[in-house]
Amino acid sequence: xxxxxxxxxxxxxxxxxxxxxxxxxxxxxxxxxxxxxxxxxxxxxxxxxxxxxxxxxxxxxxxxxxxxxxxxxxxxxxxxxxxxxxxxxxxxxxxxxxxxxxxxxxxxxxxxxx
Amino acid sequence: xxxxxxxxxxxxxxxxxxxxxxxxxxxxxxxxxxxxxxxxxxxxxxxxxxxxxxxxxxxxxxxxxxxxxxxxxxxxxxxxxxxxxxxxxxxxxxxxxxxxxxxxxxxxxxxxxx
Numbered sequence: 001x002x003x004x005x006x007x008x009x010x011x012x013x014x015x016x017x018x019x020x021x022x023x024x025x026x027x028x029x030x031x032x033x034x035x036x037x038x039x040x041x042x043x044x045x046x047x048x049x050x051x052x053x054x055x056x057x058x059x060x061x062x063x064x065x066x067x068x069x070x071x072x073x074x075x076x077x078x079x080x081x082x083x084x085x086x087x088x089x090x091x092x093x094x095x096x097x098x099x100x101x102x103x104x105x106x107x108x109x110x111x112x113x114x
Numbered sequence: 115x116x117x118x119x120x121x122x123x124x125x126x127x128x129x130x131x132x133x134x135x136x137x138x139x140x141x142x143x144x145x146x147x148x149x150x151x152x153x154x155x156x157x158x159x160x161x162x163x164x165x166x167x168x169x170x171x172x173x174x175x176x177x178x179x180x181x182x183x184x185x186x187x188x189x190x191x192x193x194x195x196x197x198x199x200x201x202x203x204x205x206x207x208x209x210x211x212x213x214x215x216x217x218x219x220x221x222x223x224x225x226x227x228x
Contacts, residue, residue: 042220100145101206101216105156
Protein backbone atom coordinates (compact mmCIF):
# COMPACT_ATOMS: atom_id res chain seq x y z
CA UNK A 1 0.00 0.00 0.00
CA UNK A 2 1.13 3.57 -0.67
CA UNK A 3 2.03 5.78 2.22
CA UNK A 4 4.62 7.70 4.17
CA UNK A 5 7.01 5.93 6.51
CA UNK A 6 8.83 7.75 9.27
CA UNK A 7 11.56 6.24 11.38
CA UNK A 8 12.40 5.86 14.11
CA UNK A 9 9.10 6.23 15.99
CA UNK A 10 10.91 7.12 19.21
CA UNK A 11 14.40 8.54 19.58
CA UNK A 12 16.45 9.63 22.54
CA UNK A 13 19.47 11.83 22.18
CA UNK A 14 21.98 13.48 24.43
CA UNK A 15 22.48 17.21 24.29
CA UNK A 16 25.05 18.23 21.69
CA UNK A 17 24.33 15.35 19.33
CA UNK A 18 22.92 15.61 15.86
CA UNK A 19 20.13 13.21 14.92
CA UNK A 20 18.55 12.38 11.57
CA UNK A 21 14.90 11.46 11.13
CA UNK A 22 13.95 9.44 8.09
CA UNK A 23 10.92 10.04 5.86
CA UNK A 24 10.14 7.90 2.82
CA UNK A 25 7.03 8.02 0.60
CA UNK A 26 5.88 5.76 -2.22
CA UNK A 27 2.93 7.92 -3.26
CA UNK A 28 4.87 9.51 -6.13
CA UNK A 29 4.19 12.92 -4.59
CA UNK A 30 6.30 15.85 -5.68
CA UNK A 31 6.21 17.88 -2.48
CA UNK A 32 7.37 16.86 0.99
CA UNK A 33 7.26 18.71 4.29
CA UNK A 34 8.52 18.55 7.85
CA UNK A 35 6.42 19.87 10.73
CA UNK A 36 7.12 20.16 14.41
CA UNK A 37 4.34 19.63 16.94
CA UNK A 38 4.49 20.79 20.55
CA UNK A 39 1.58 20.41 23.00
CA UNK A 40 -0.99 23.13 22.43
CA UNK A 41 1.05 24.70 19.61
CA UNK A 42 -0.41 23.11 16.54
CA UNK A 43 1.82 22.28 13.59
CA UNK A 44 4.72 24.51 12.63
CA UNK A 45 6.52 24.17 9.30
CA UNK A 46 10.27 23.49 9.44
CA UNK A 47 11.23 22.84 5.80
CA UNK A 48 9.54 21.88 2.59
CA UNK A 49 10.60 20.67 -0.84
CA UNK A 50 8.64 20.86 -4.06
CA UNK A 51 11.20 19.18 -6.29
CA UNK A 52 14.30 17.02 -6.05
CA UNK A 53 17.48 18.89 -5.08
CA UNK A 54 15.52 21.94 -3.95
CA UNK A 55 14.03 22.87 -0.59
CA UNK A 56 12.82 25.96 1.24
CA UNK A 57 12.86 27.10 4.85
CA UNK A 58 9.62 27.16 6.72
CA UNK A 59 8.70 29.19 9.79
CA UNK A 60 11.09 27.53 12.25
CA UNK A 61 14.08 26.27 10.20
CA UNK A 62 16.83 27.36 12.59
CA UNK A 63 18.75 24.40 13.98
CA UNK A 64 17.46 21.99 11.33
CA UNK A 65 18.74 20.81 7.95
CA UNK A 66 17.25 18.70 5.16
CA UNK A 67 18.16 17.13 1.84
CA UNK A 68 16.10 15.96 -1.14
CA UNK A 69 18.35 13.75 -3.26
CA UNK A 70 15.51 11.45 -4.28
CA UNK A 71 11.84 12.12 -4.88
CA UNK A 72 10.89 9.46 -2.33
CA UNK A 73 13.08 10.62 0.53
CA UNK A 74 13.27 13.79 2.66
CA UNK A 75 15.40 13.25 5.79
CA UNK A 76 15.50 15.85 8.55
CA UNK A 77 18.58 16.44 10.69
CA UNK A 78 18.09 18.03 14.08
CA UNK A 79 21.40 19.66 14.86
CA UNK A 80 22.95 20.56 18.18
CA UNK A 81 22.14 24.19 17.35
CA UNK A 82 18.43 23.54 17.89
CA UNK A 83 17.81 24.86 21.40
CA UNK A 84 14.62 22.94 22.23
CA UNK A 85 14.63 19.81 20.07
CA UNK A 86 12.32 17.67 22.20
CA UNK A 87 9.11 17.43 20.15
CA UNK A 88 6.95 15.30 17.90
CA UNK A 89 8.09 15.56 14.27
CA UNK A 90 5.73 14.94 11.37
CA UNK A 91 6.63 14.38 7.74
CA UNK A 92 4.01 14.96 5.04
CA UNK A 93 3.69 14.91 1.27
CA UNK A 94 1.34 16.32 -1.34
CA UNK A 95 0.71 16.16 -5.06
CA UNK A 96 1.88 19.12 -7.11
CA UNK A 97 0.66 21.21 -8.77
CA UNK A 98 -2.03 21.87 -6.22
CA UNK A 99 -3.40 24.79 -4.33
CA UNK A 100 -5.54 22.89 -1.90
CA UNK A 101 -3.25 22.05 1.01
CA UNK A 102 -4.23 18.39 1.14
CA UNK A 103 -1.39 16.68 2.95
CA UNK A 104 -0.68 13.03 3.68
CA UNK A 105 1.14 12.61 6.98
CA UNK A 106 3.43 9.94 8.34
CA UNK A 107 2.95 8.52 11.83
CA UNK A 108 5.51 10.83 13.38
CA UNK A 109 8.80 10.57 15.25
CA UNK A 110 9.04 11.56 18.90
CA UNK A 111 12.45 12.97 19.79
CA UNK A 112 13.47 13.36 23.40
CA UNK A 113 16.70 15.08 24.39
CA UNK A 114 18.09 13.91 27.70
CA UNK B 115 2.15 35.53 8.99
CA UNK B 116 -1.46 34.46 8.97
CA UNK B 117 -2.99 33.07 12.14
CA UNK B 118 -5.97 30.89 12.79
CA UNK B 119 -7.96 31.06 16.01
CA UNK B 120 -9.39 27.64 16.72
CA UNK B 121 -11.89 27.07 19.50
CA UNK B 122 -12.50 25.52 21.84
CA UNK B 123 -9.01 24.35 22.86
CA UNK B 124 -10.47 21.26 24.48
CA UNK B 125 -13.82 19.73 25.22
CA UNK B 126 -15.26 16.84 27.20
CA UNK B 127 -18.55 15.41 25.99
CA UNK B 128 -20.80 12.46 26.68
CA UNK B 129 -21.01 9.73 24.10
CA UNK B 130 -23.95 10.44 21.80
CA UNK B 131 -23.71 14.22 22.06
CA UNK B 132 -23.08 16.51 19.11
CA UNK B 133 -19.84 18.50 18.88
CA UNK B 134 -19.08 21.82 17.27
CA UNK B 135 -15.73 23.55 16.77
CA UNK B 136 -14.65 26.46 14.63
CA UNK B 137 -11.77 28.44 13.20
CA UNK B 138 -11.58 32.12 12.44
CA UNK B 139 -8.98 34.30 10.79
CA UNK B 140 -8.43 37.95 9.96
CA UNK B 141 -7.31 36.84 6.48
CA UNK B 142 -9.14 35.08 3.69
CA UNK B 143 -8.31 31.60 2.45
CA UNK B 144 -8.87 29.75 -0.82
CA UNK B 145 -9.42 26.41 0.90
CA UNK B 146 -10.34 25.27 4.40
CA UNK B 147 -9.36 21.82 5.61
CA UNK B 148 -10.08 19.78 8.73
CA UNK B 149 -7.68 17.10 9.98
CA UNK B 150 -7.96 14.63 12.85
CA UNK B 151 -4.99 13.32 14.81
CA UNK B 152 -5.31 10.17 16.88
CA UNK B 153 -2.99 9.97 19.91
CA UNK B 154 0.59 9.25 18.84
CA UNK B 155 -0.25 9.29 15.13
CA UNK B 156 -0.06 11.72 12.23
CA UNK B 157 -3.08 13.84 11.21
CA UNK B 158 -5.51 12.51 8.64
CA UNK B 159 -7.56 14.70 6.33
CA UNK B 160 -11.28 14.58 7.14
CA UNK B 161 -12.85 17.23 4.92
CA UNK B 162 -11.64 19.82 2.41
CA UNK B 163 -13.75 22.85 1.43
CA UNK B 164 -13.01 24.75 -1.75
CA UNK B 165 -15.70 27.41 -2.15
CA UNK B 166 -17.12 30.12 0.08
CA UNK B 167 -20.43 28.94 1.50
CA UNK B 168 -19.72 25.29 0.74
CA UNK B 169 -21.24 22.78 3.14
CA UNK B 170 -19.80 19.28 3.00
CA UNK B 171 -20.55 16.10 4.92
CA UNK B 172 -18.49 12.99 5.52
CA UNK B 173 -20.53 10.49 7.50
CA UNK B 174 -21.26 12.08 10.88
CA UNK B 175 -19.01 15.04 10.10
CA UNK B 176 -20.24 18.27 8.56
CA UNK B 177 -18.07 21.26 7.75
CA UNK B 178 -18.71 24.64 6.19
CA UNK B 179 -16.56 27.24 4.44
CA UNK B 180 -17.69 30.64 5.70
CA UNK B 181 -19.16 33.16 3.28
CA UNK B 182 -16.50 35.72 4.18
CA UNK B 183 -13.75 33.10 3.51
CA UNK B 184 -12.37 33.90 6.95
CA UNK B 185 -13.93 31.11 8.98
CA UNK B 186 -15.00 27.49 9.02
CA UNK B 187 -16.77 25.14 11.41
CA UNK B 188 -16.81 21.40 11.93
CA UNK B 189 -19.71 19.53 13.51
CA UNK B 190 -19.67 15.93 14.67
CA UNK B 191 -23.04 14.35 15.32
CA UNK B 192 -23.76 11.53 17.78
CA UNK B 193 -20.19 11.25 19.06
CA UNK B 194 -18.61 7.85 19.72
CA UNK B 195 -15.47 6.91 21.69
CA UNK B 196 -13.29 6.67 18.55
CA UNK B 197 -13.93 10.37 17.88
CA UNK B 198 -11.34 11.09 20.58
CA UNK B 199 -8.34 12.98 19.27
CA UNK B 200 -7.13 16.40 18.24
CA UNK B 201 -8.93 18.18 15.41
CA UNK B 202 -6.99 20.75 13.41
CA UNK B 203 -8.33 23.30 11.02
CA UNK B 204 -6.08 24.56 8.25
CA UNK B 205 -6.39 27.38 5.76
CA UNK B 206 -4.73 27.32 2.37
CA UNK B 207 -3.92 30.48 0.43
CA UNK B 208 -2.72 30.50 -3.15
CA UNK B 209 0.43 32.58 -3.55
CA UNK B 210 2.47 33.51 -6.61
CA UNK B 211 3.81 30.93 -9.07
CA UNK B 212 1.01 28.52 -8.25
CA UNK B 213 2.26 27.56 -4.83
CA UNK B 214 0.18 27.75 -1.68
CA UNK B 215 0.71 28.64 1.94
CA UNK B 216 -0.90 26.41 4.55
CA UNK B 217 -1.64 27.63 8.07
CA UNK B 218 -2.80 25.35 10.88
CA UNK B 219 -4.90 26.15 13.91
CA UNK B 220 -3.66 25.02 17.32
CA UNK B 221 -6.19 22.22 17.54
CA UNK B 222 -9.24 21.19 19.53
CA UNK B 223 -8.69 18.22 21.83
CA UNK B 224 -11.83 16.14 22.06
CA UNK B 225 -12.50 13.68 24.87
CA UNK B 226 -15.58 11.45 24.81
CA UNK B 227 -16.96 10.03 28.03
CA UNK B 228 -18.63 6.64 27.47
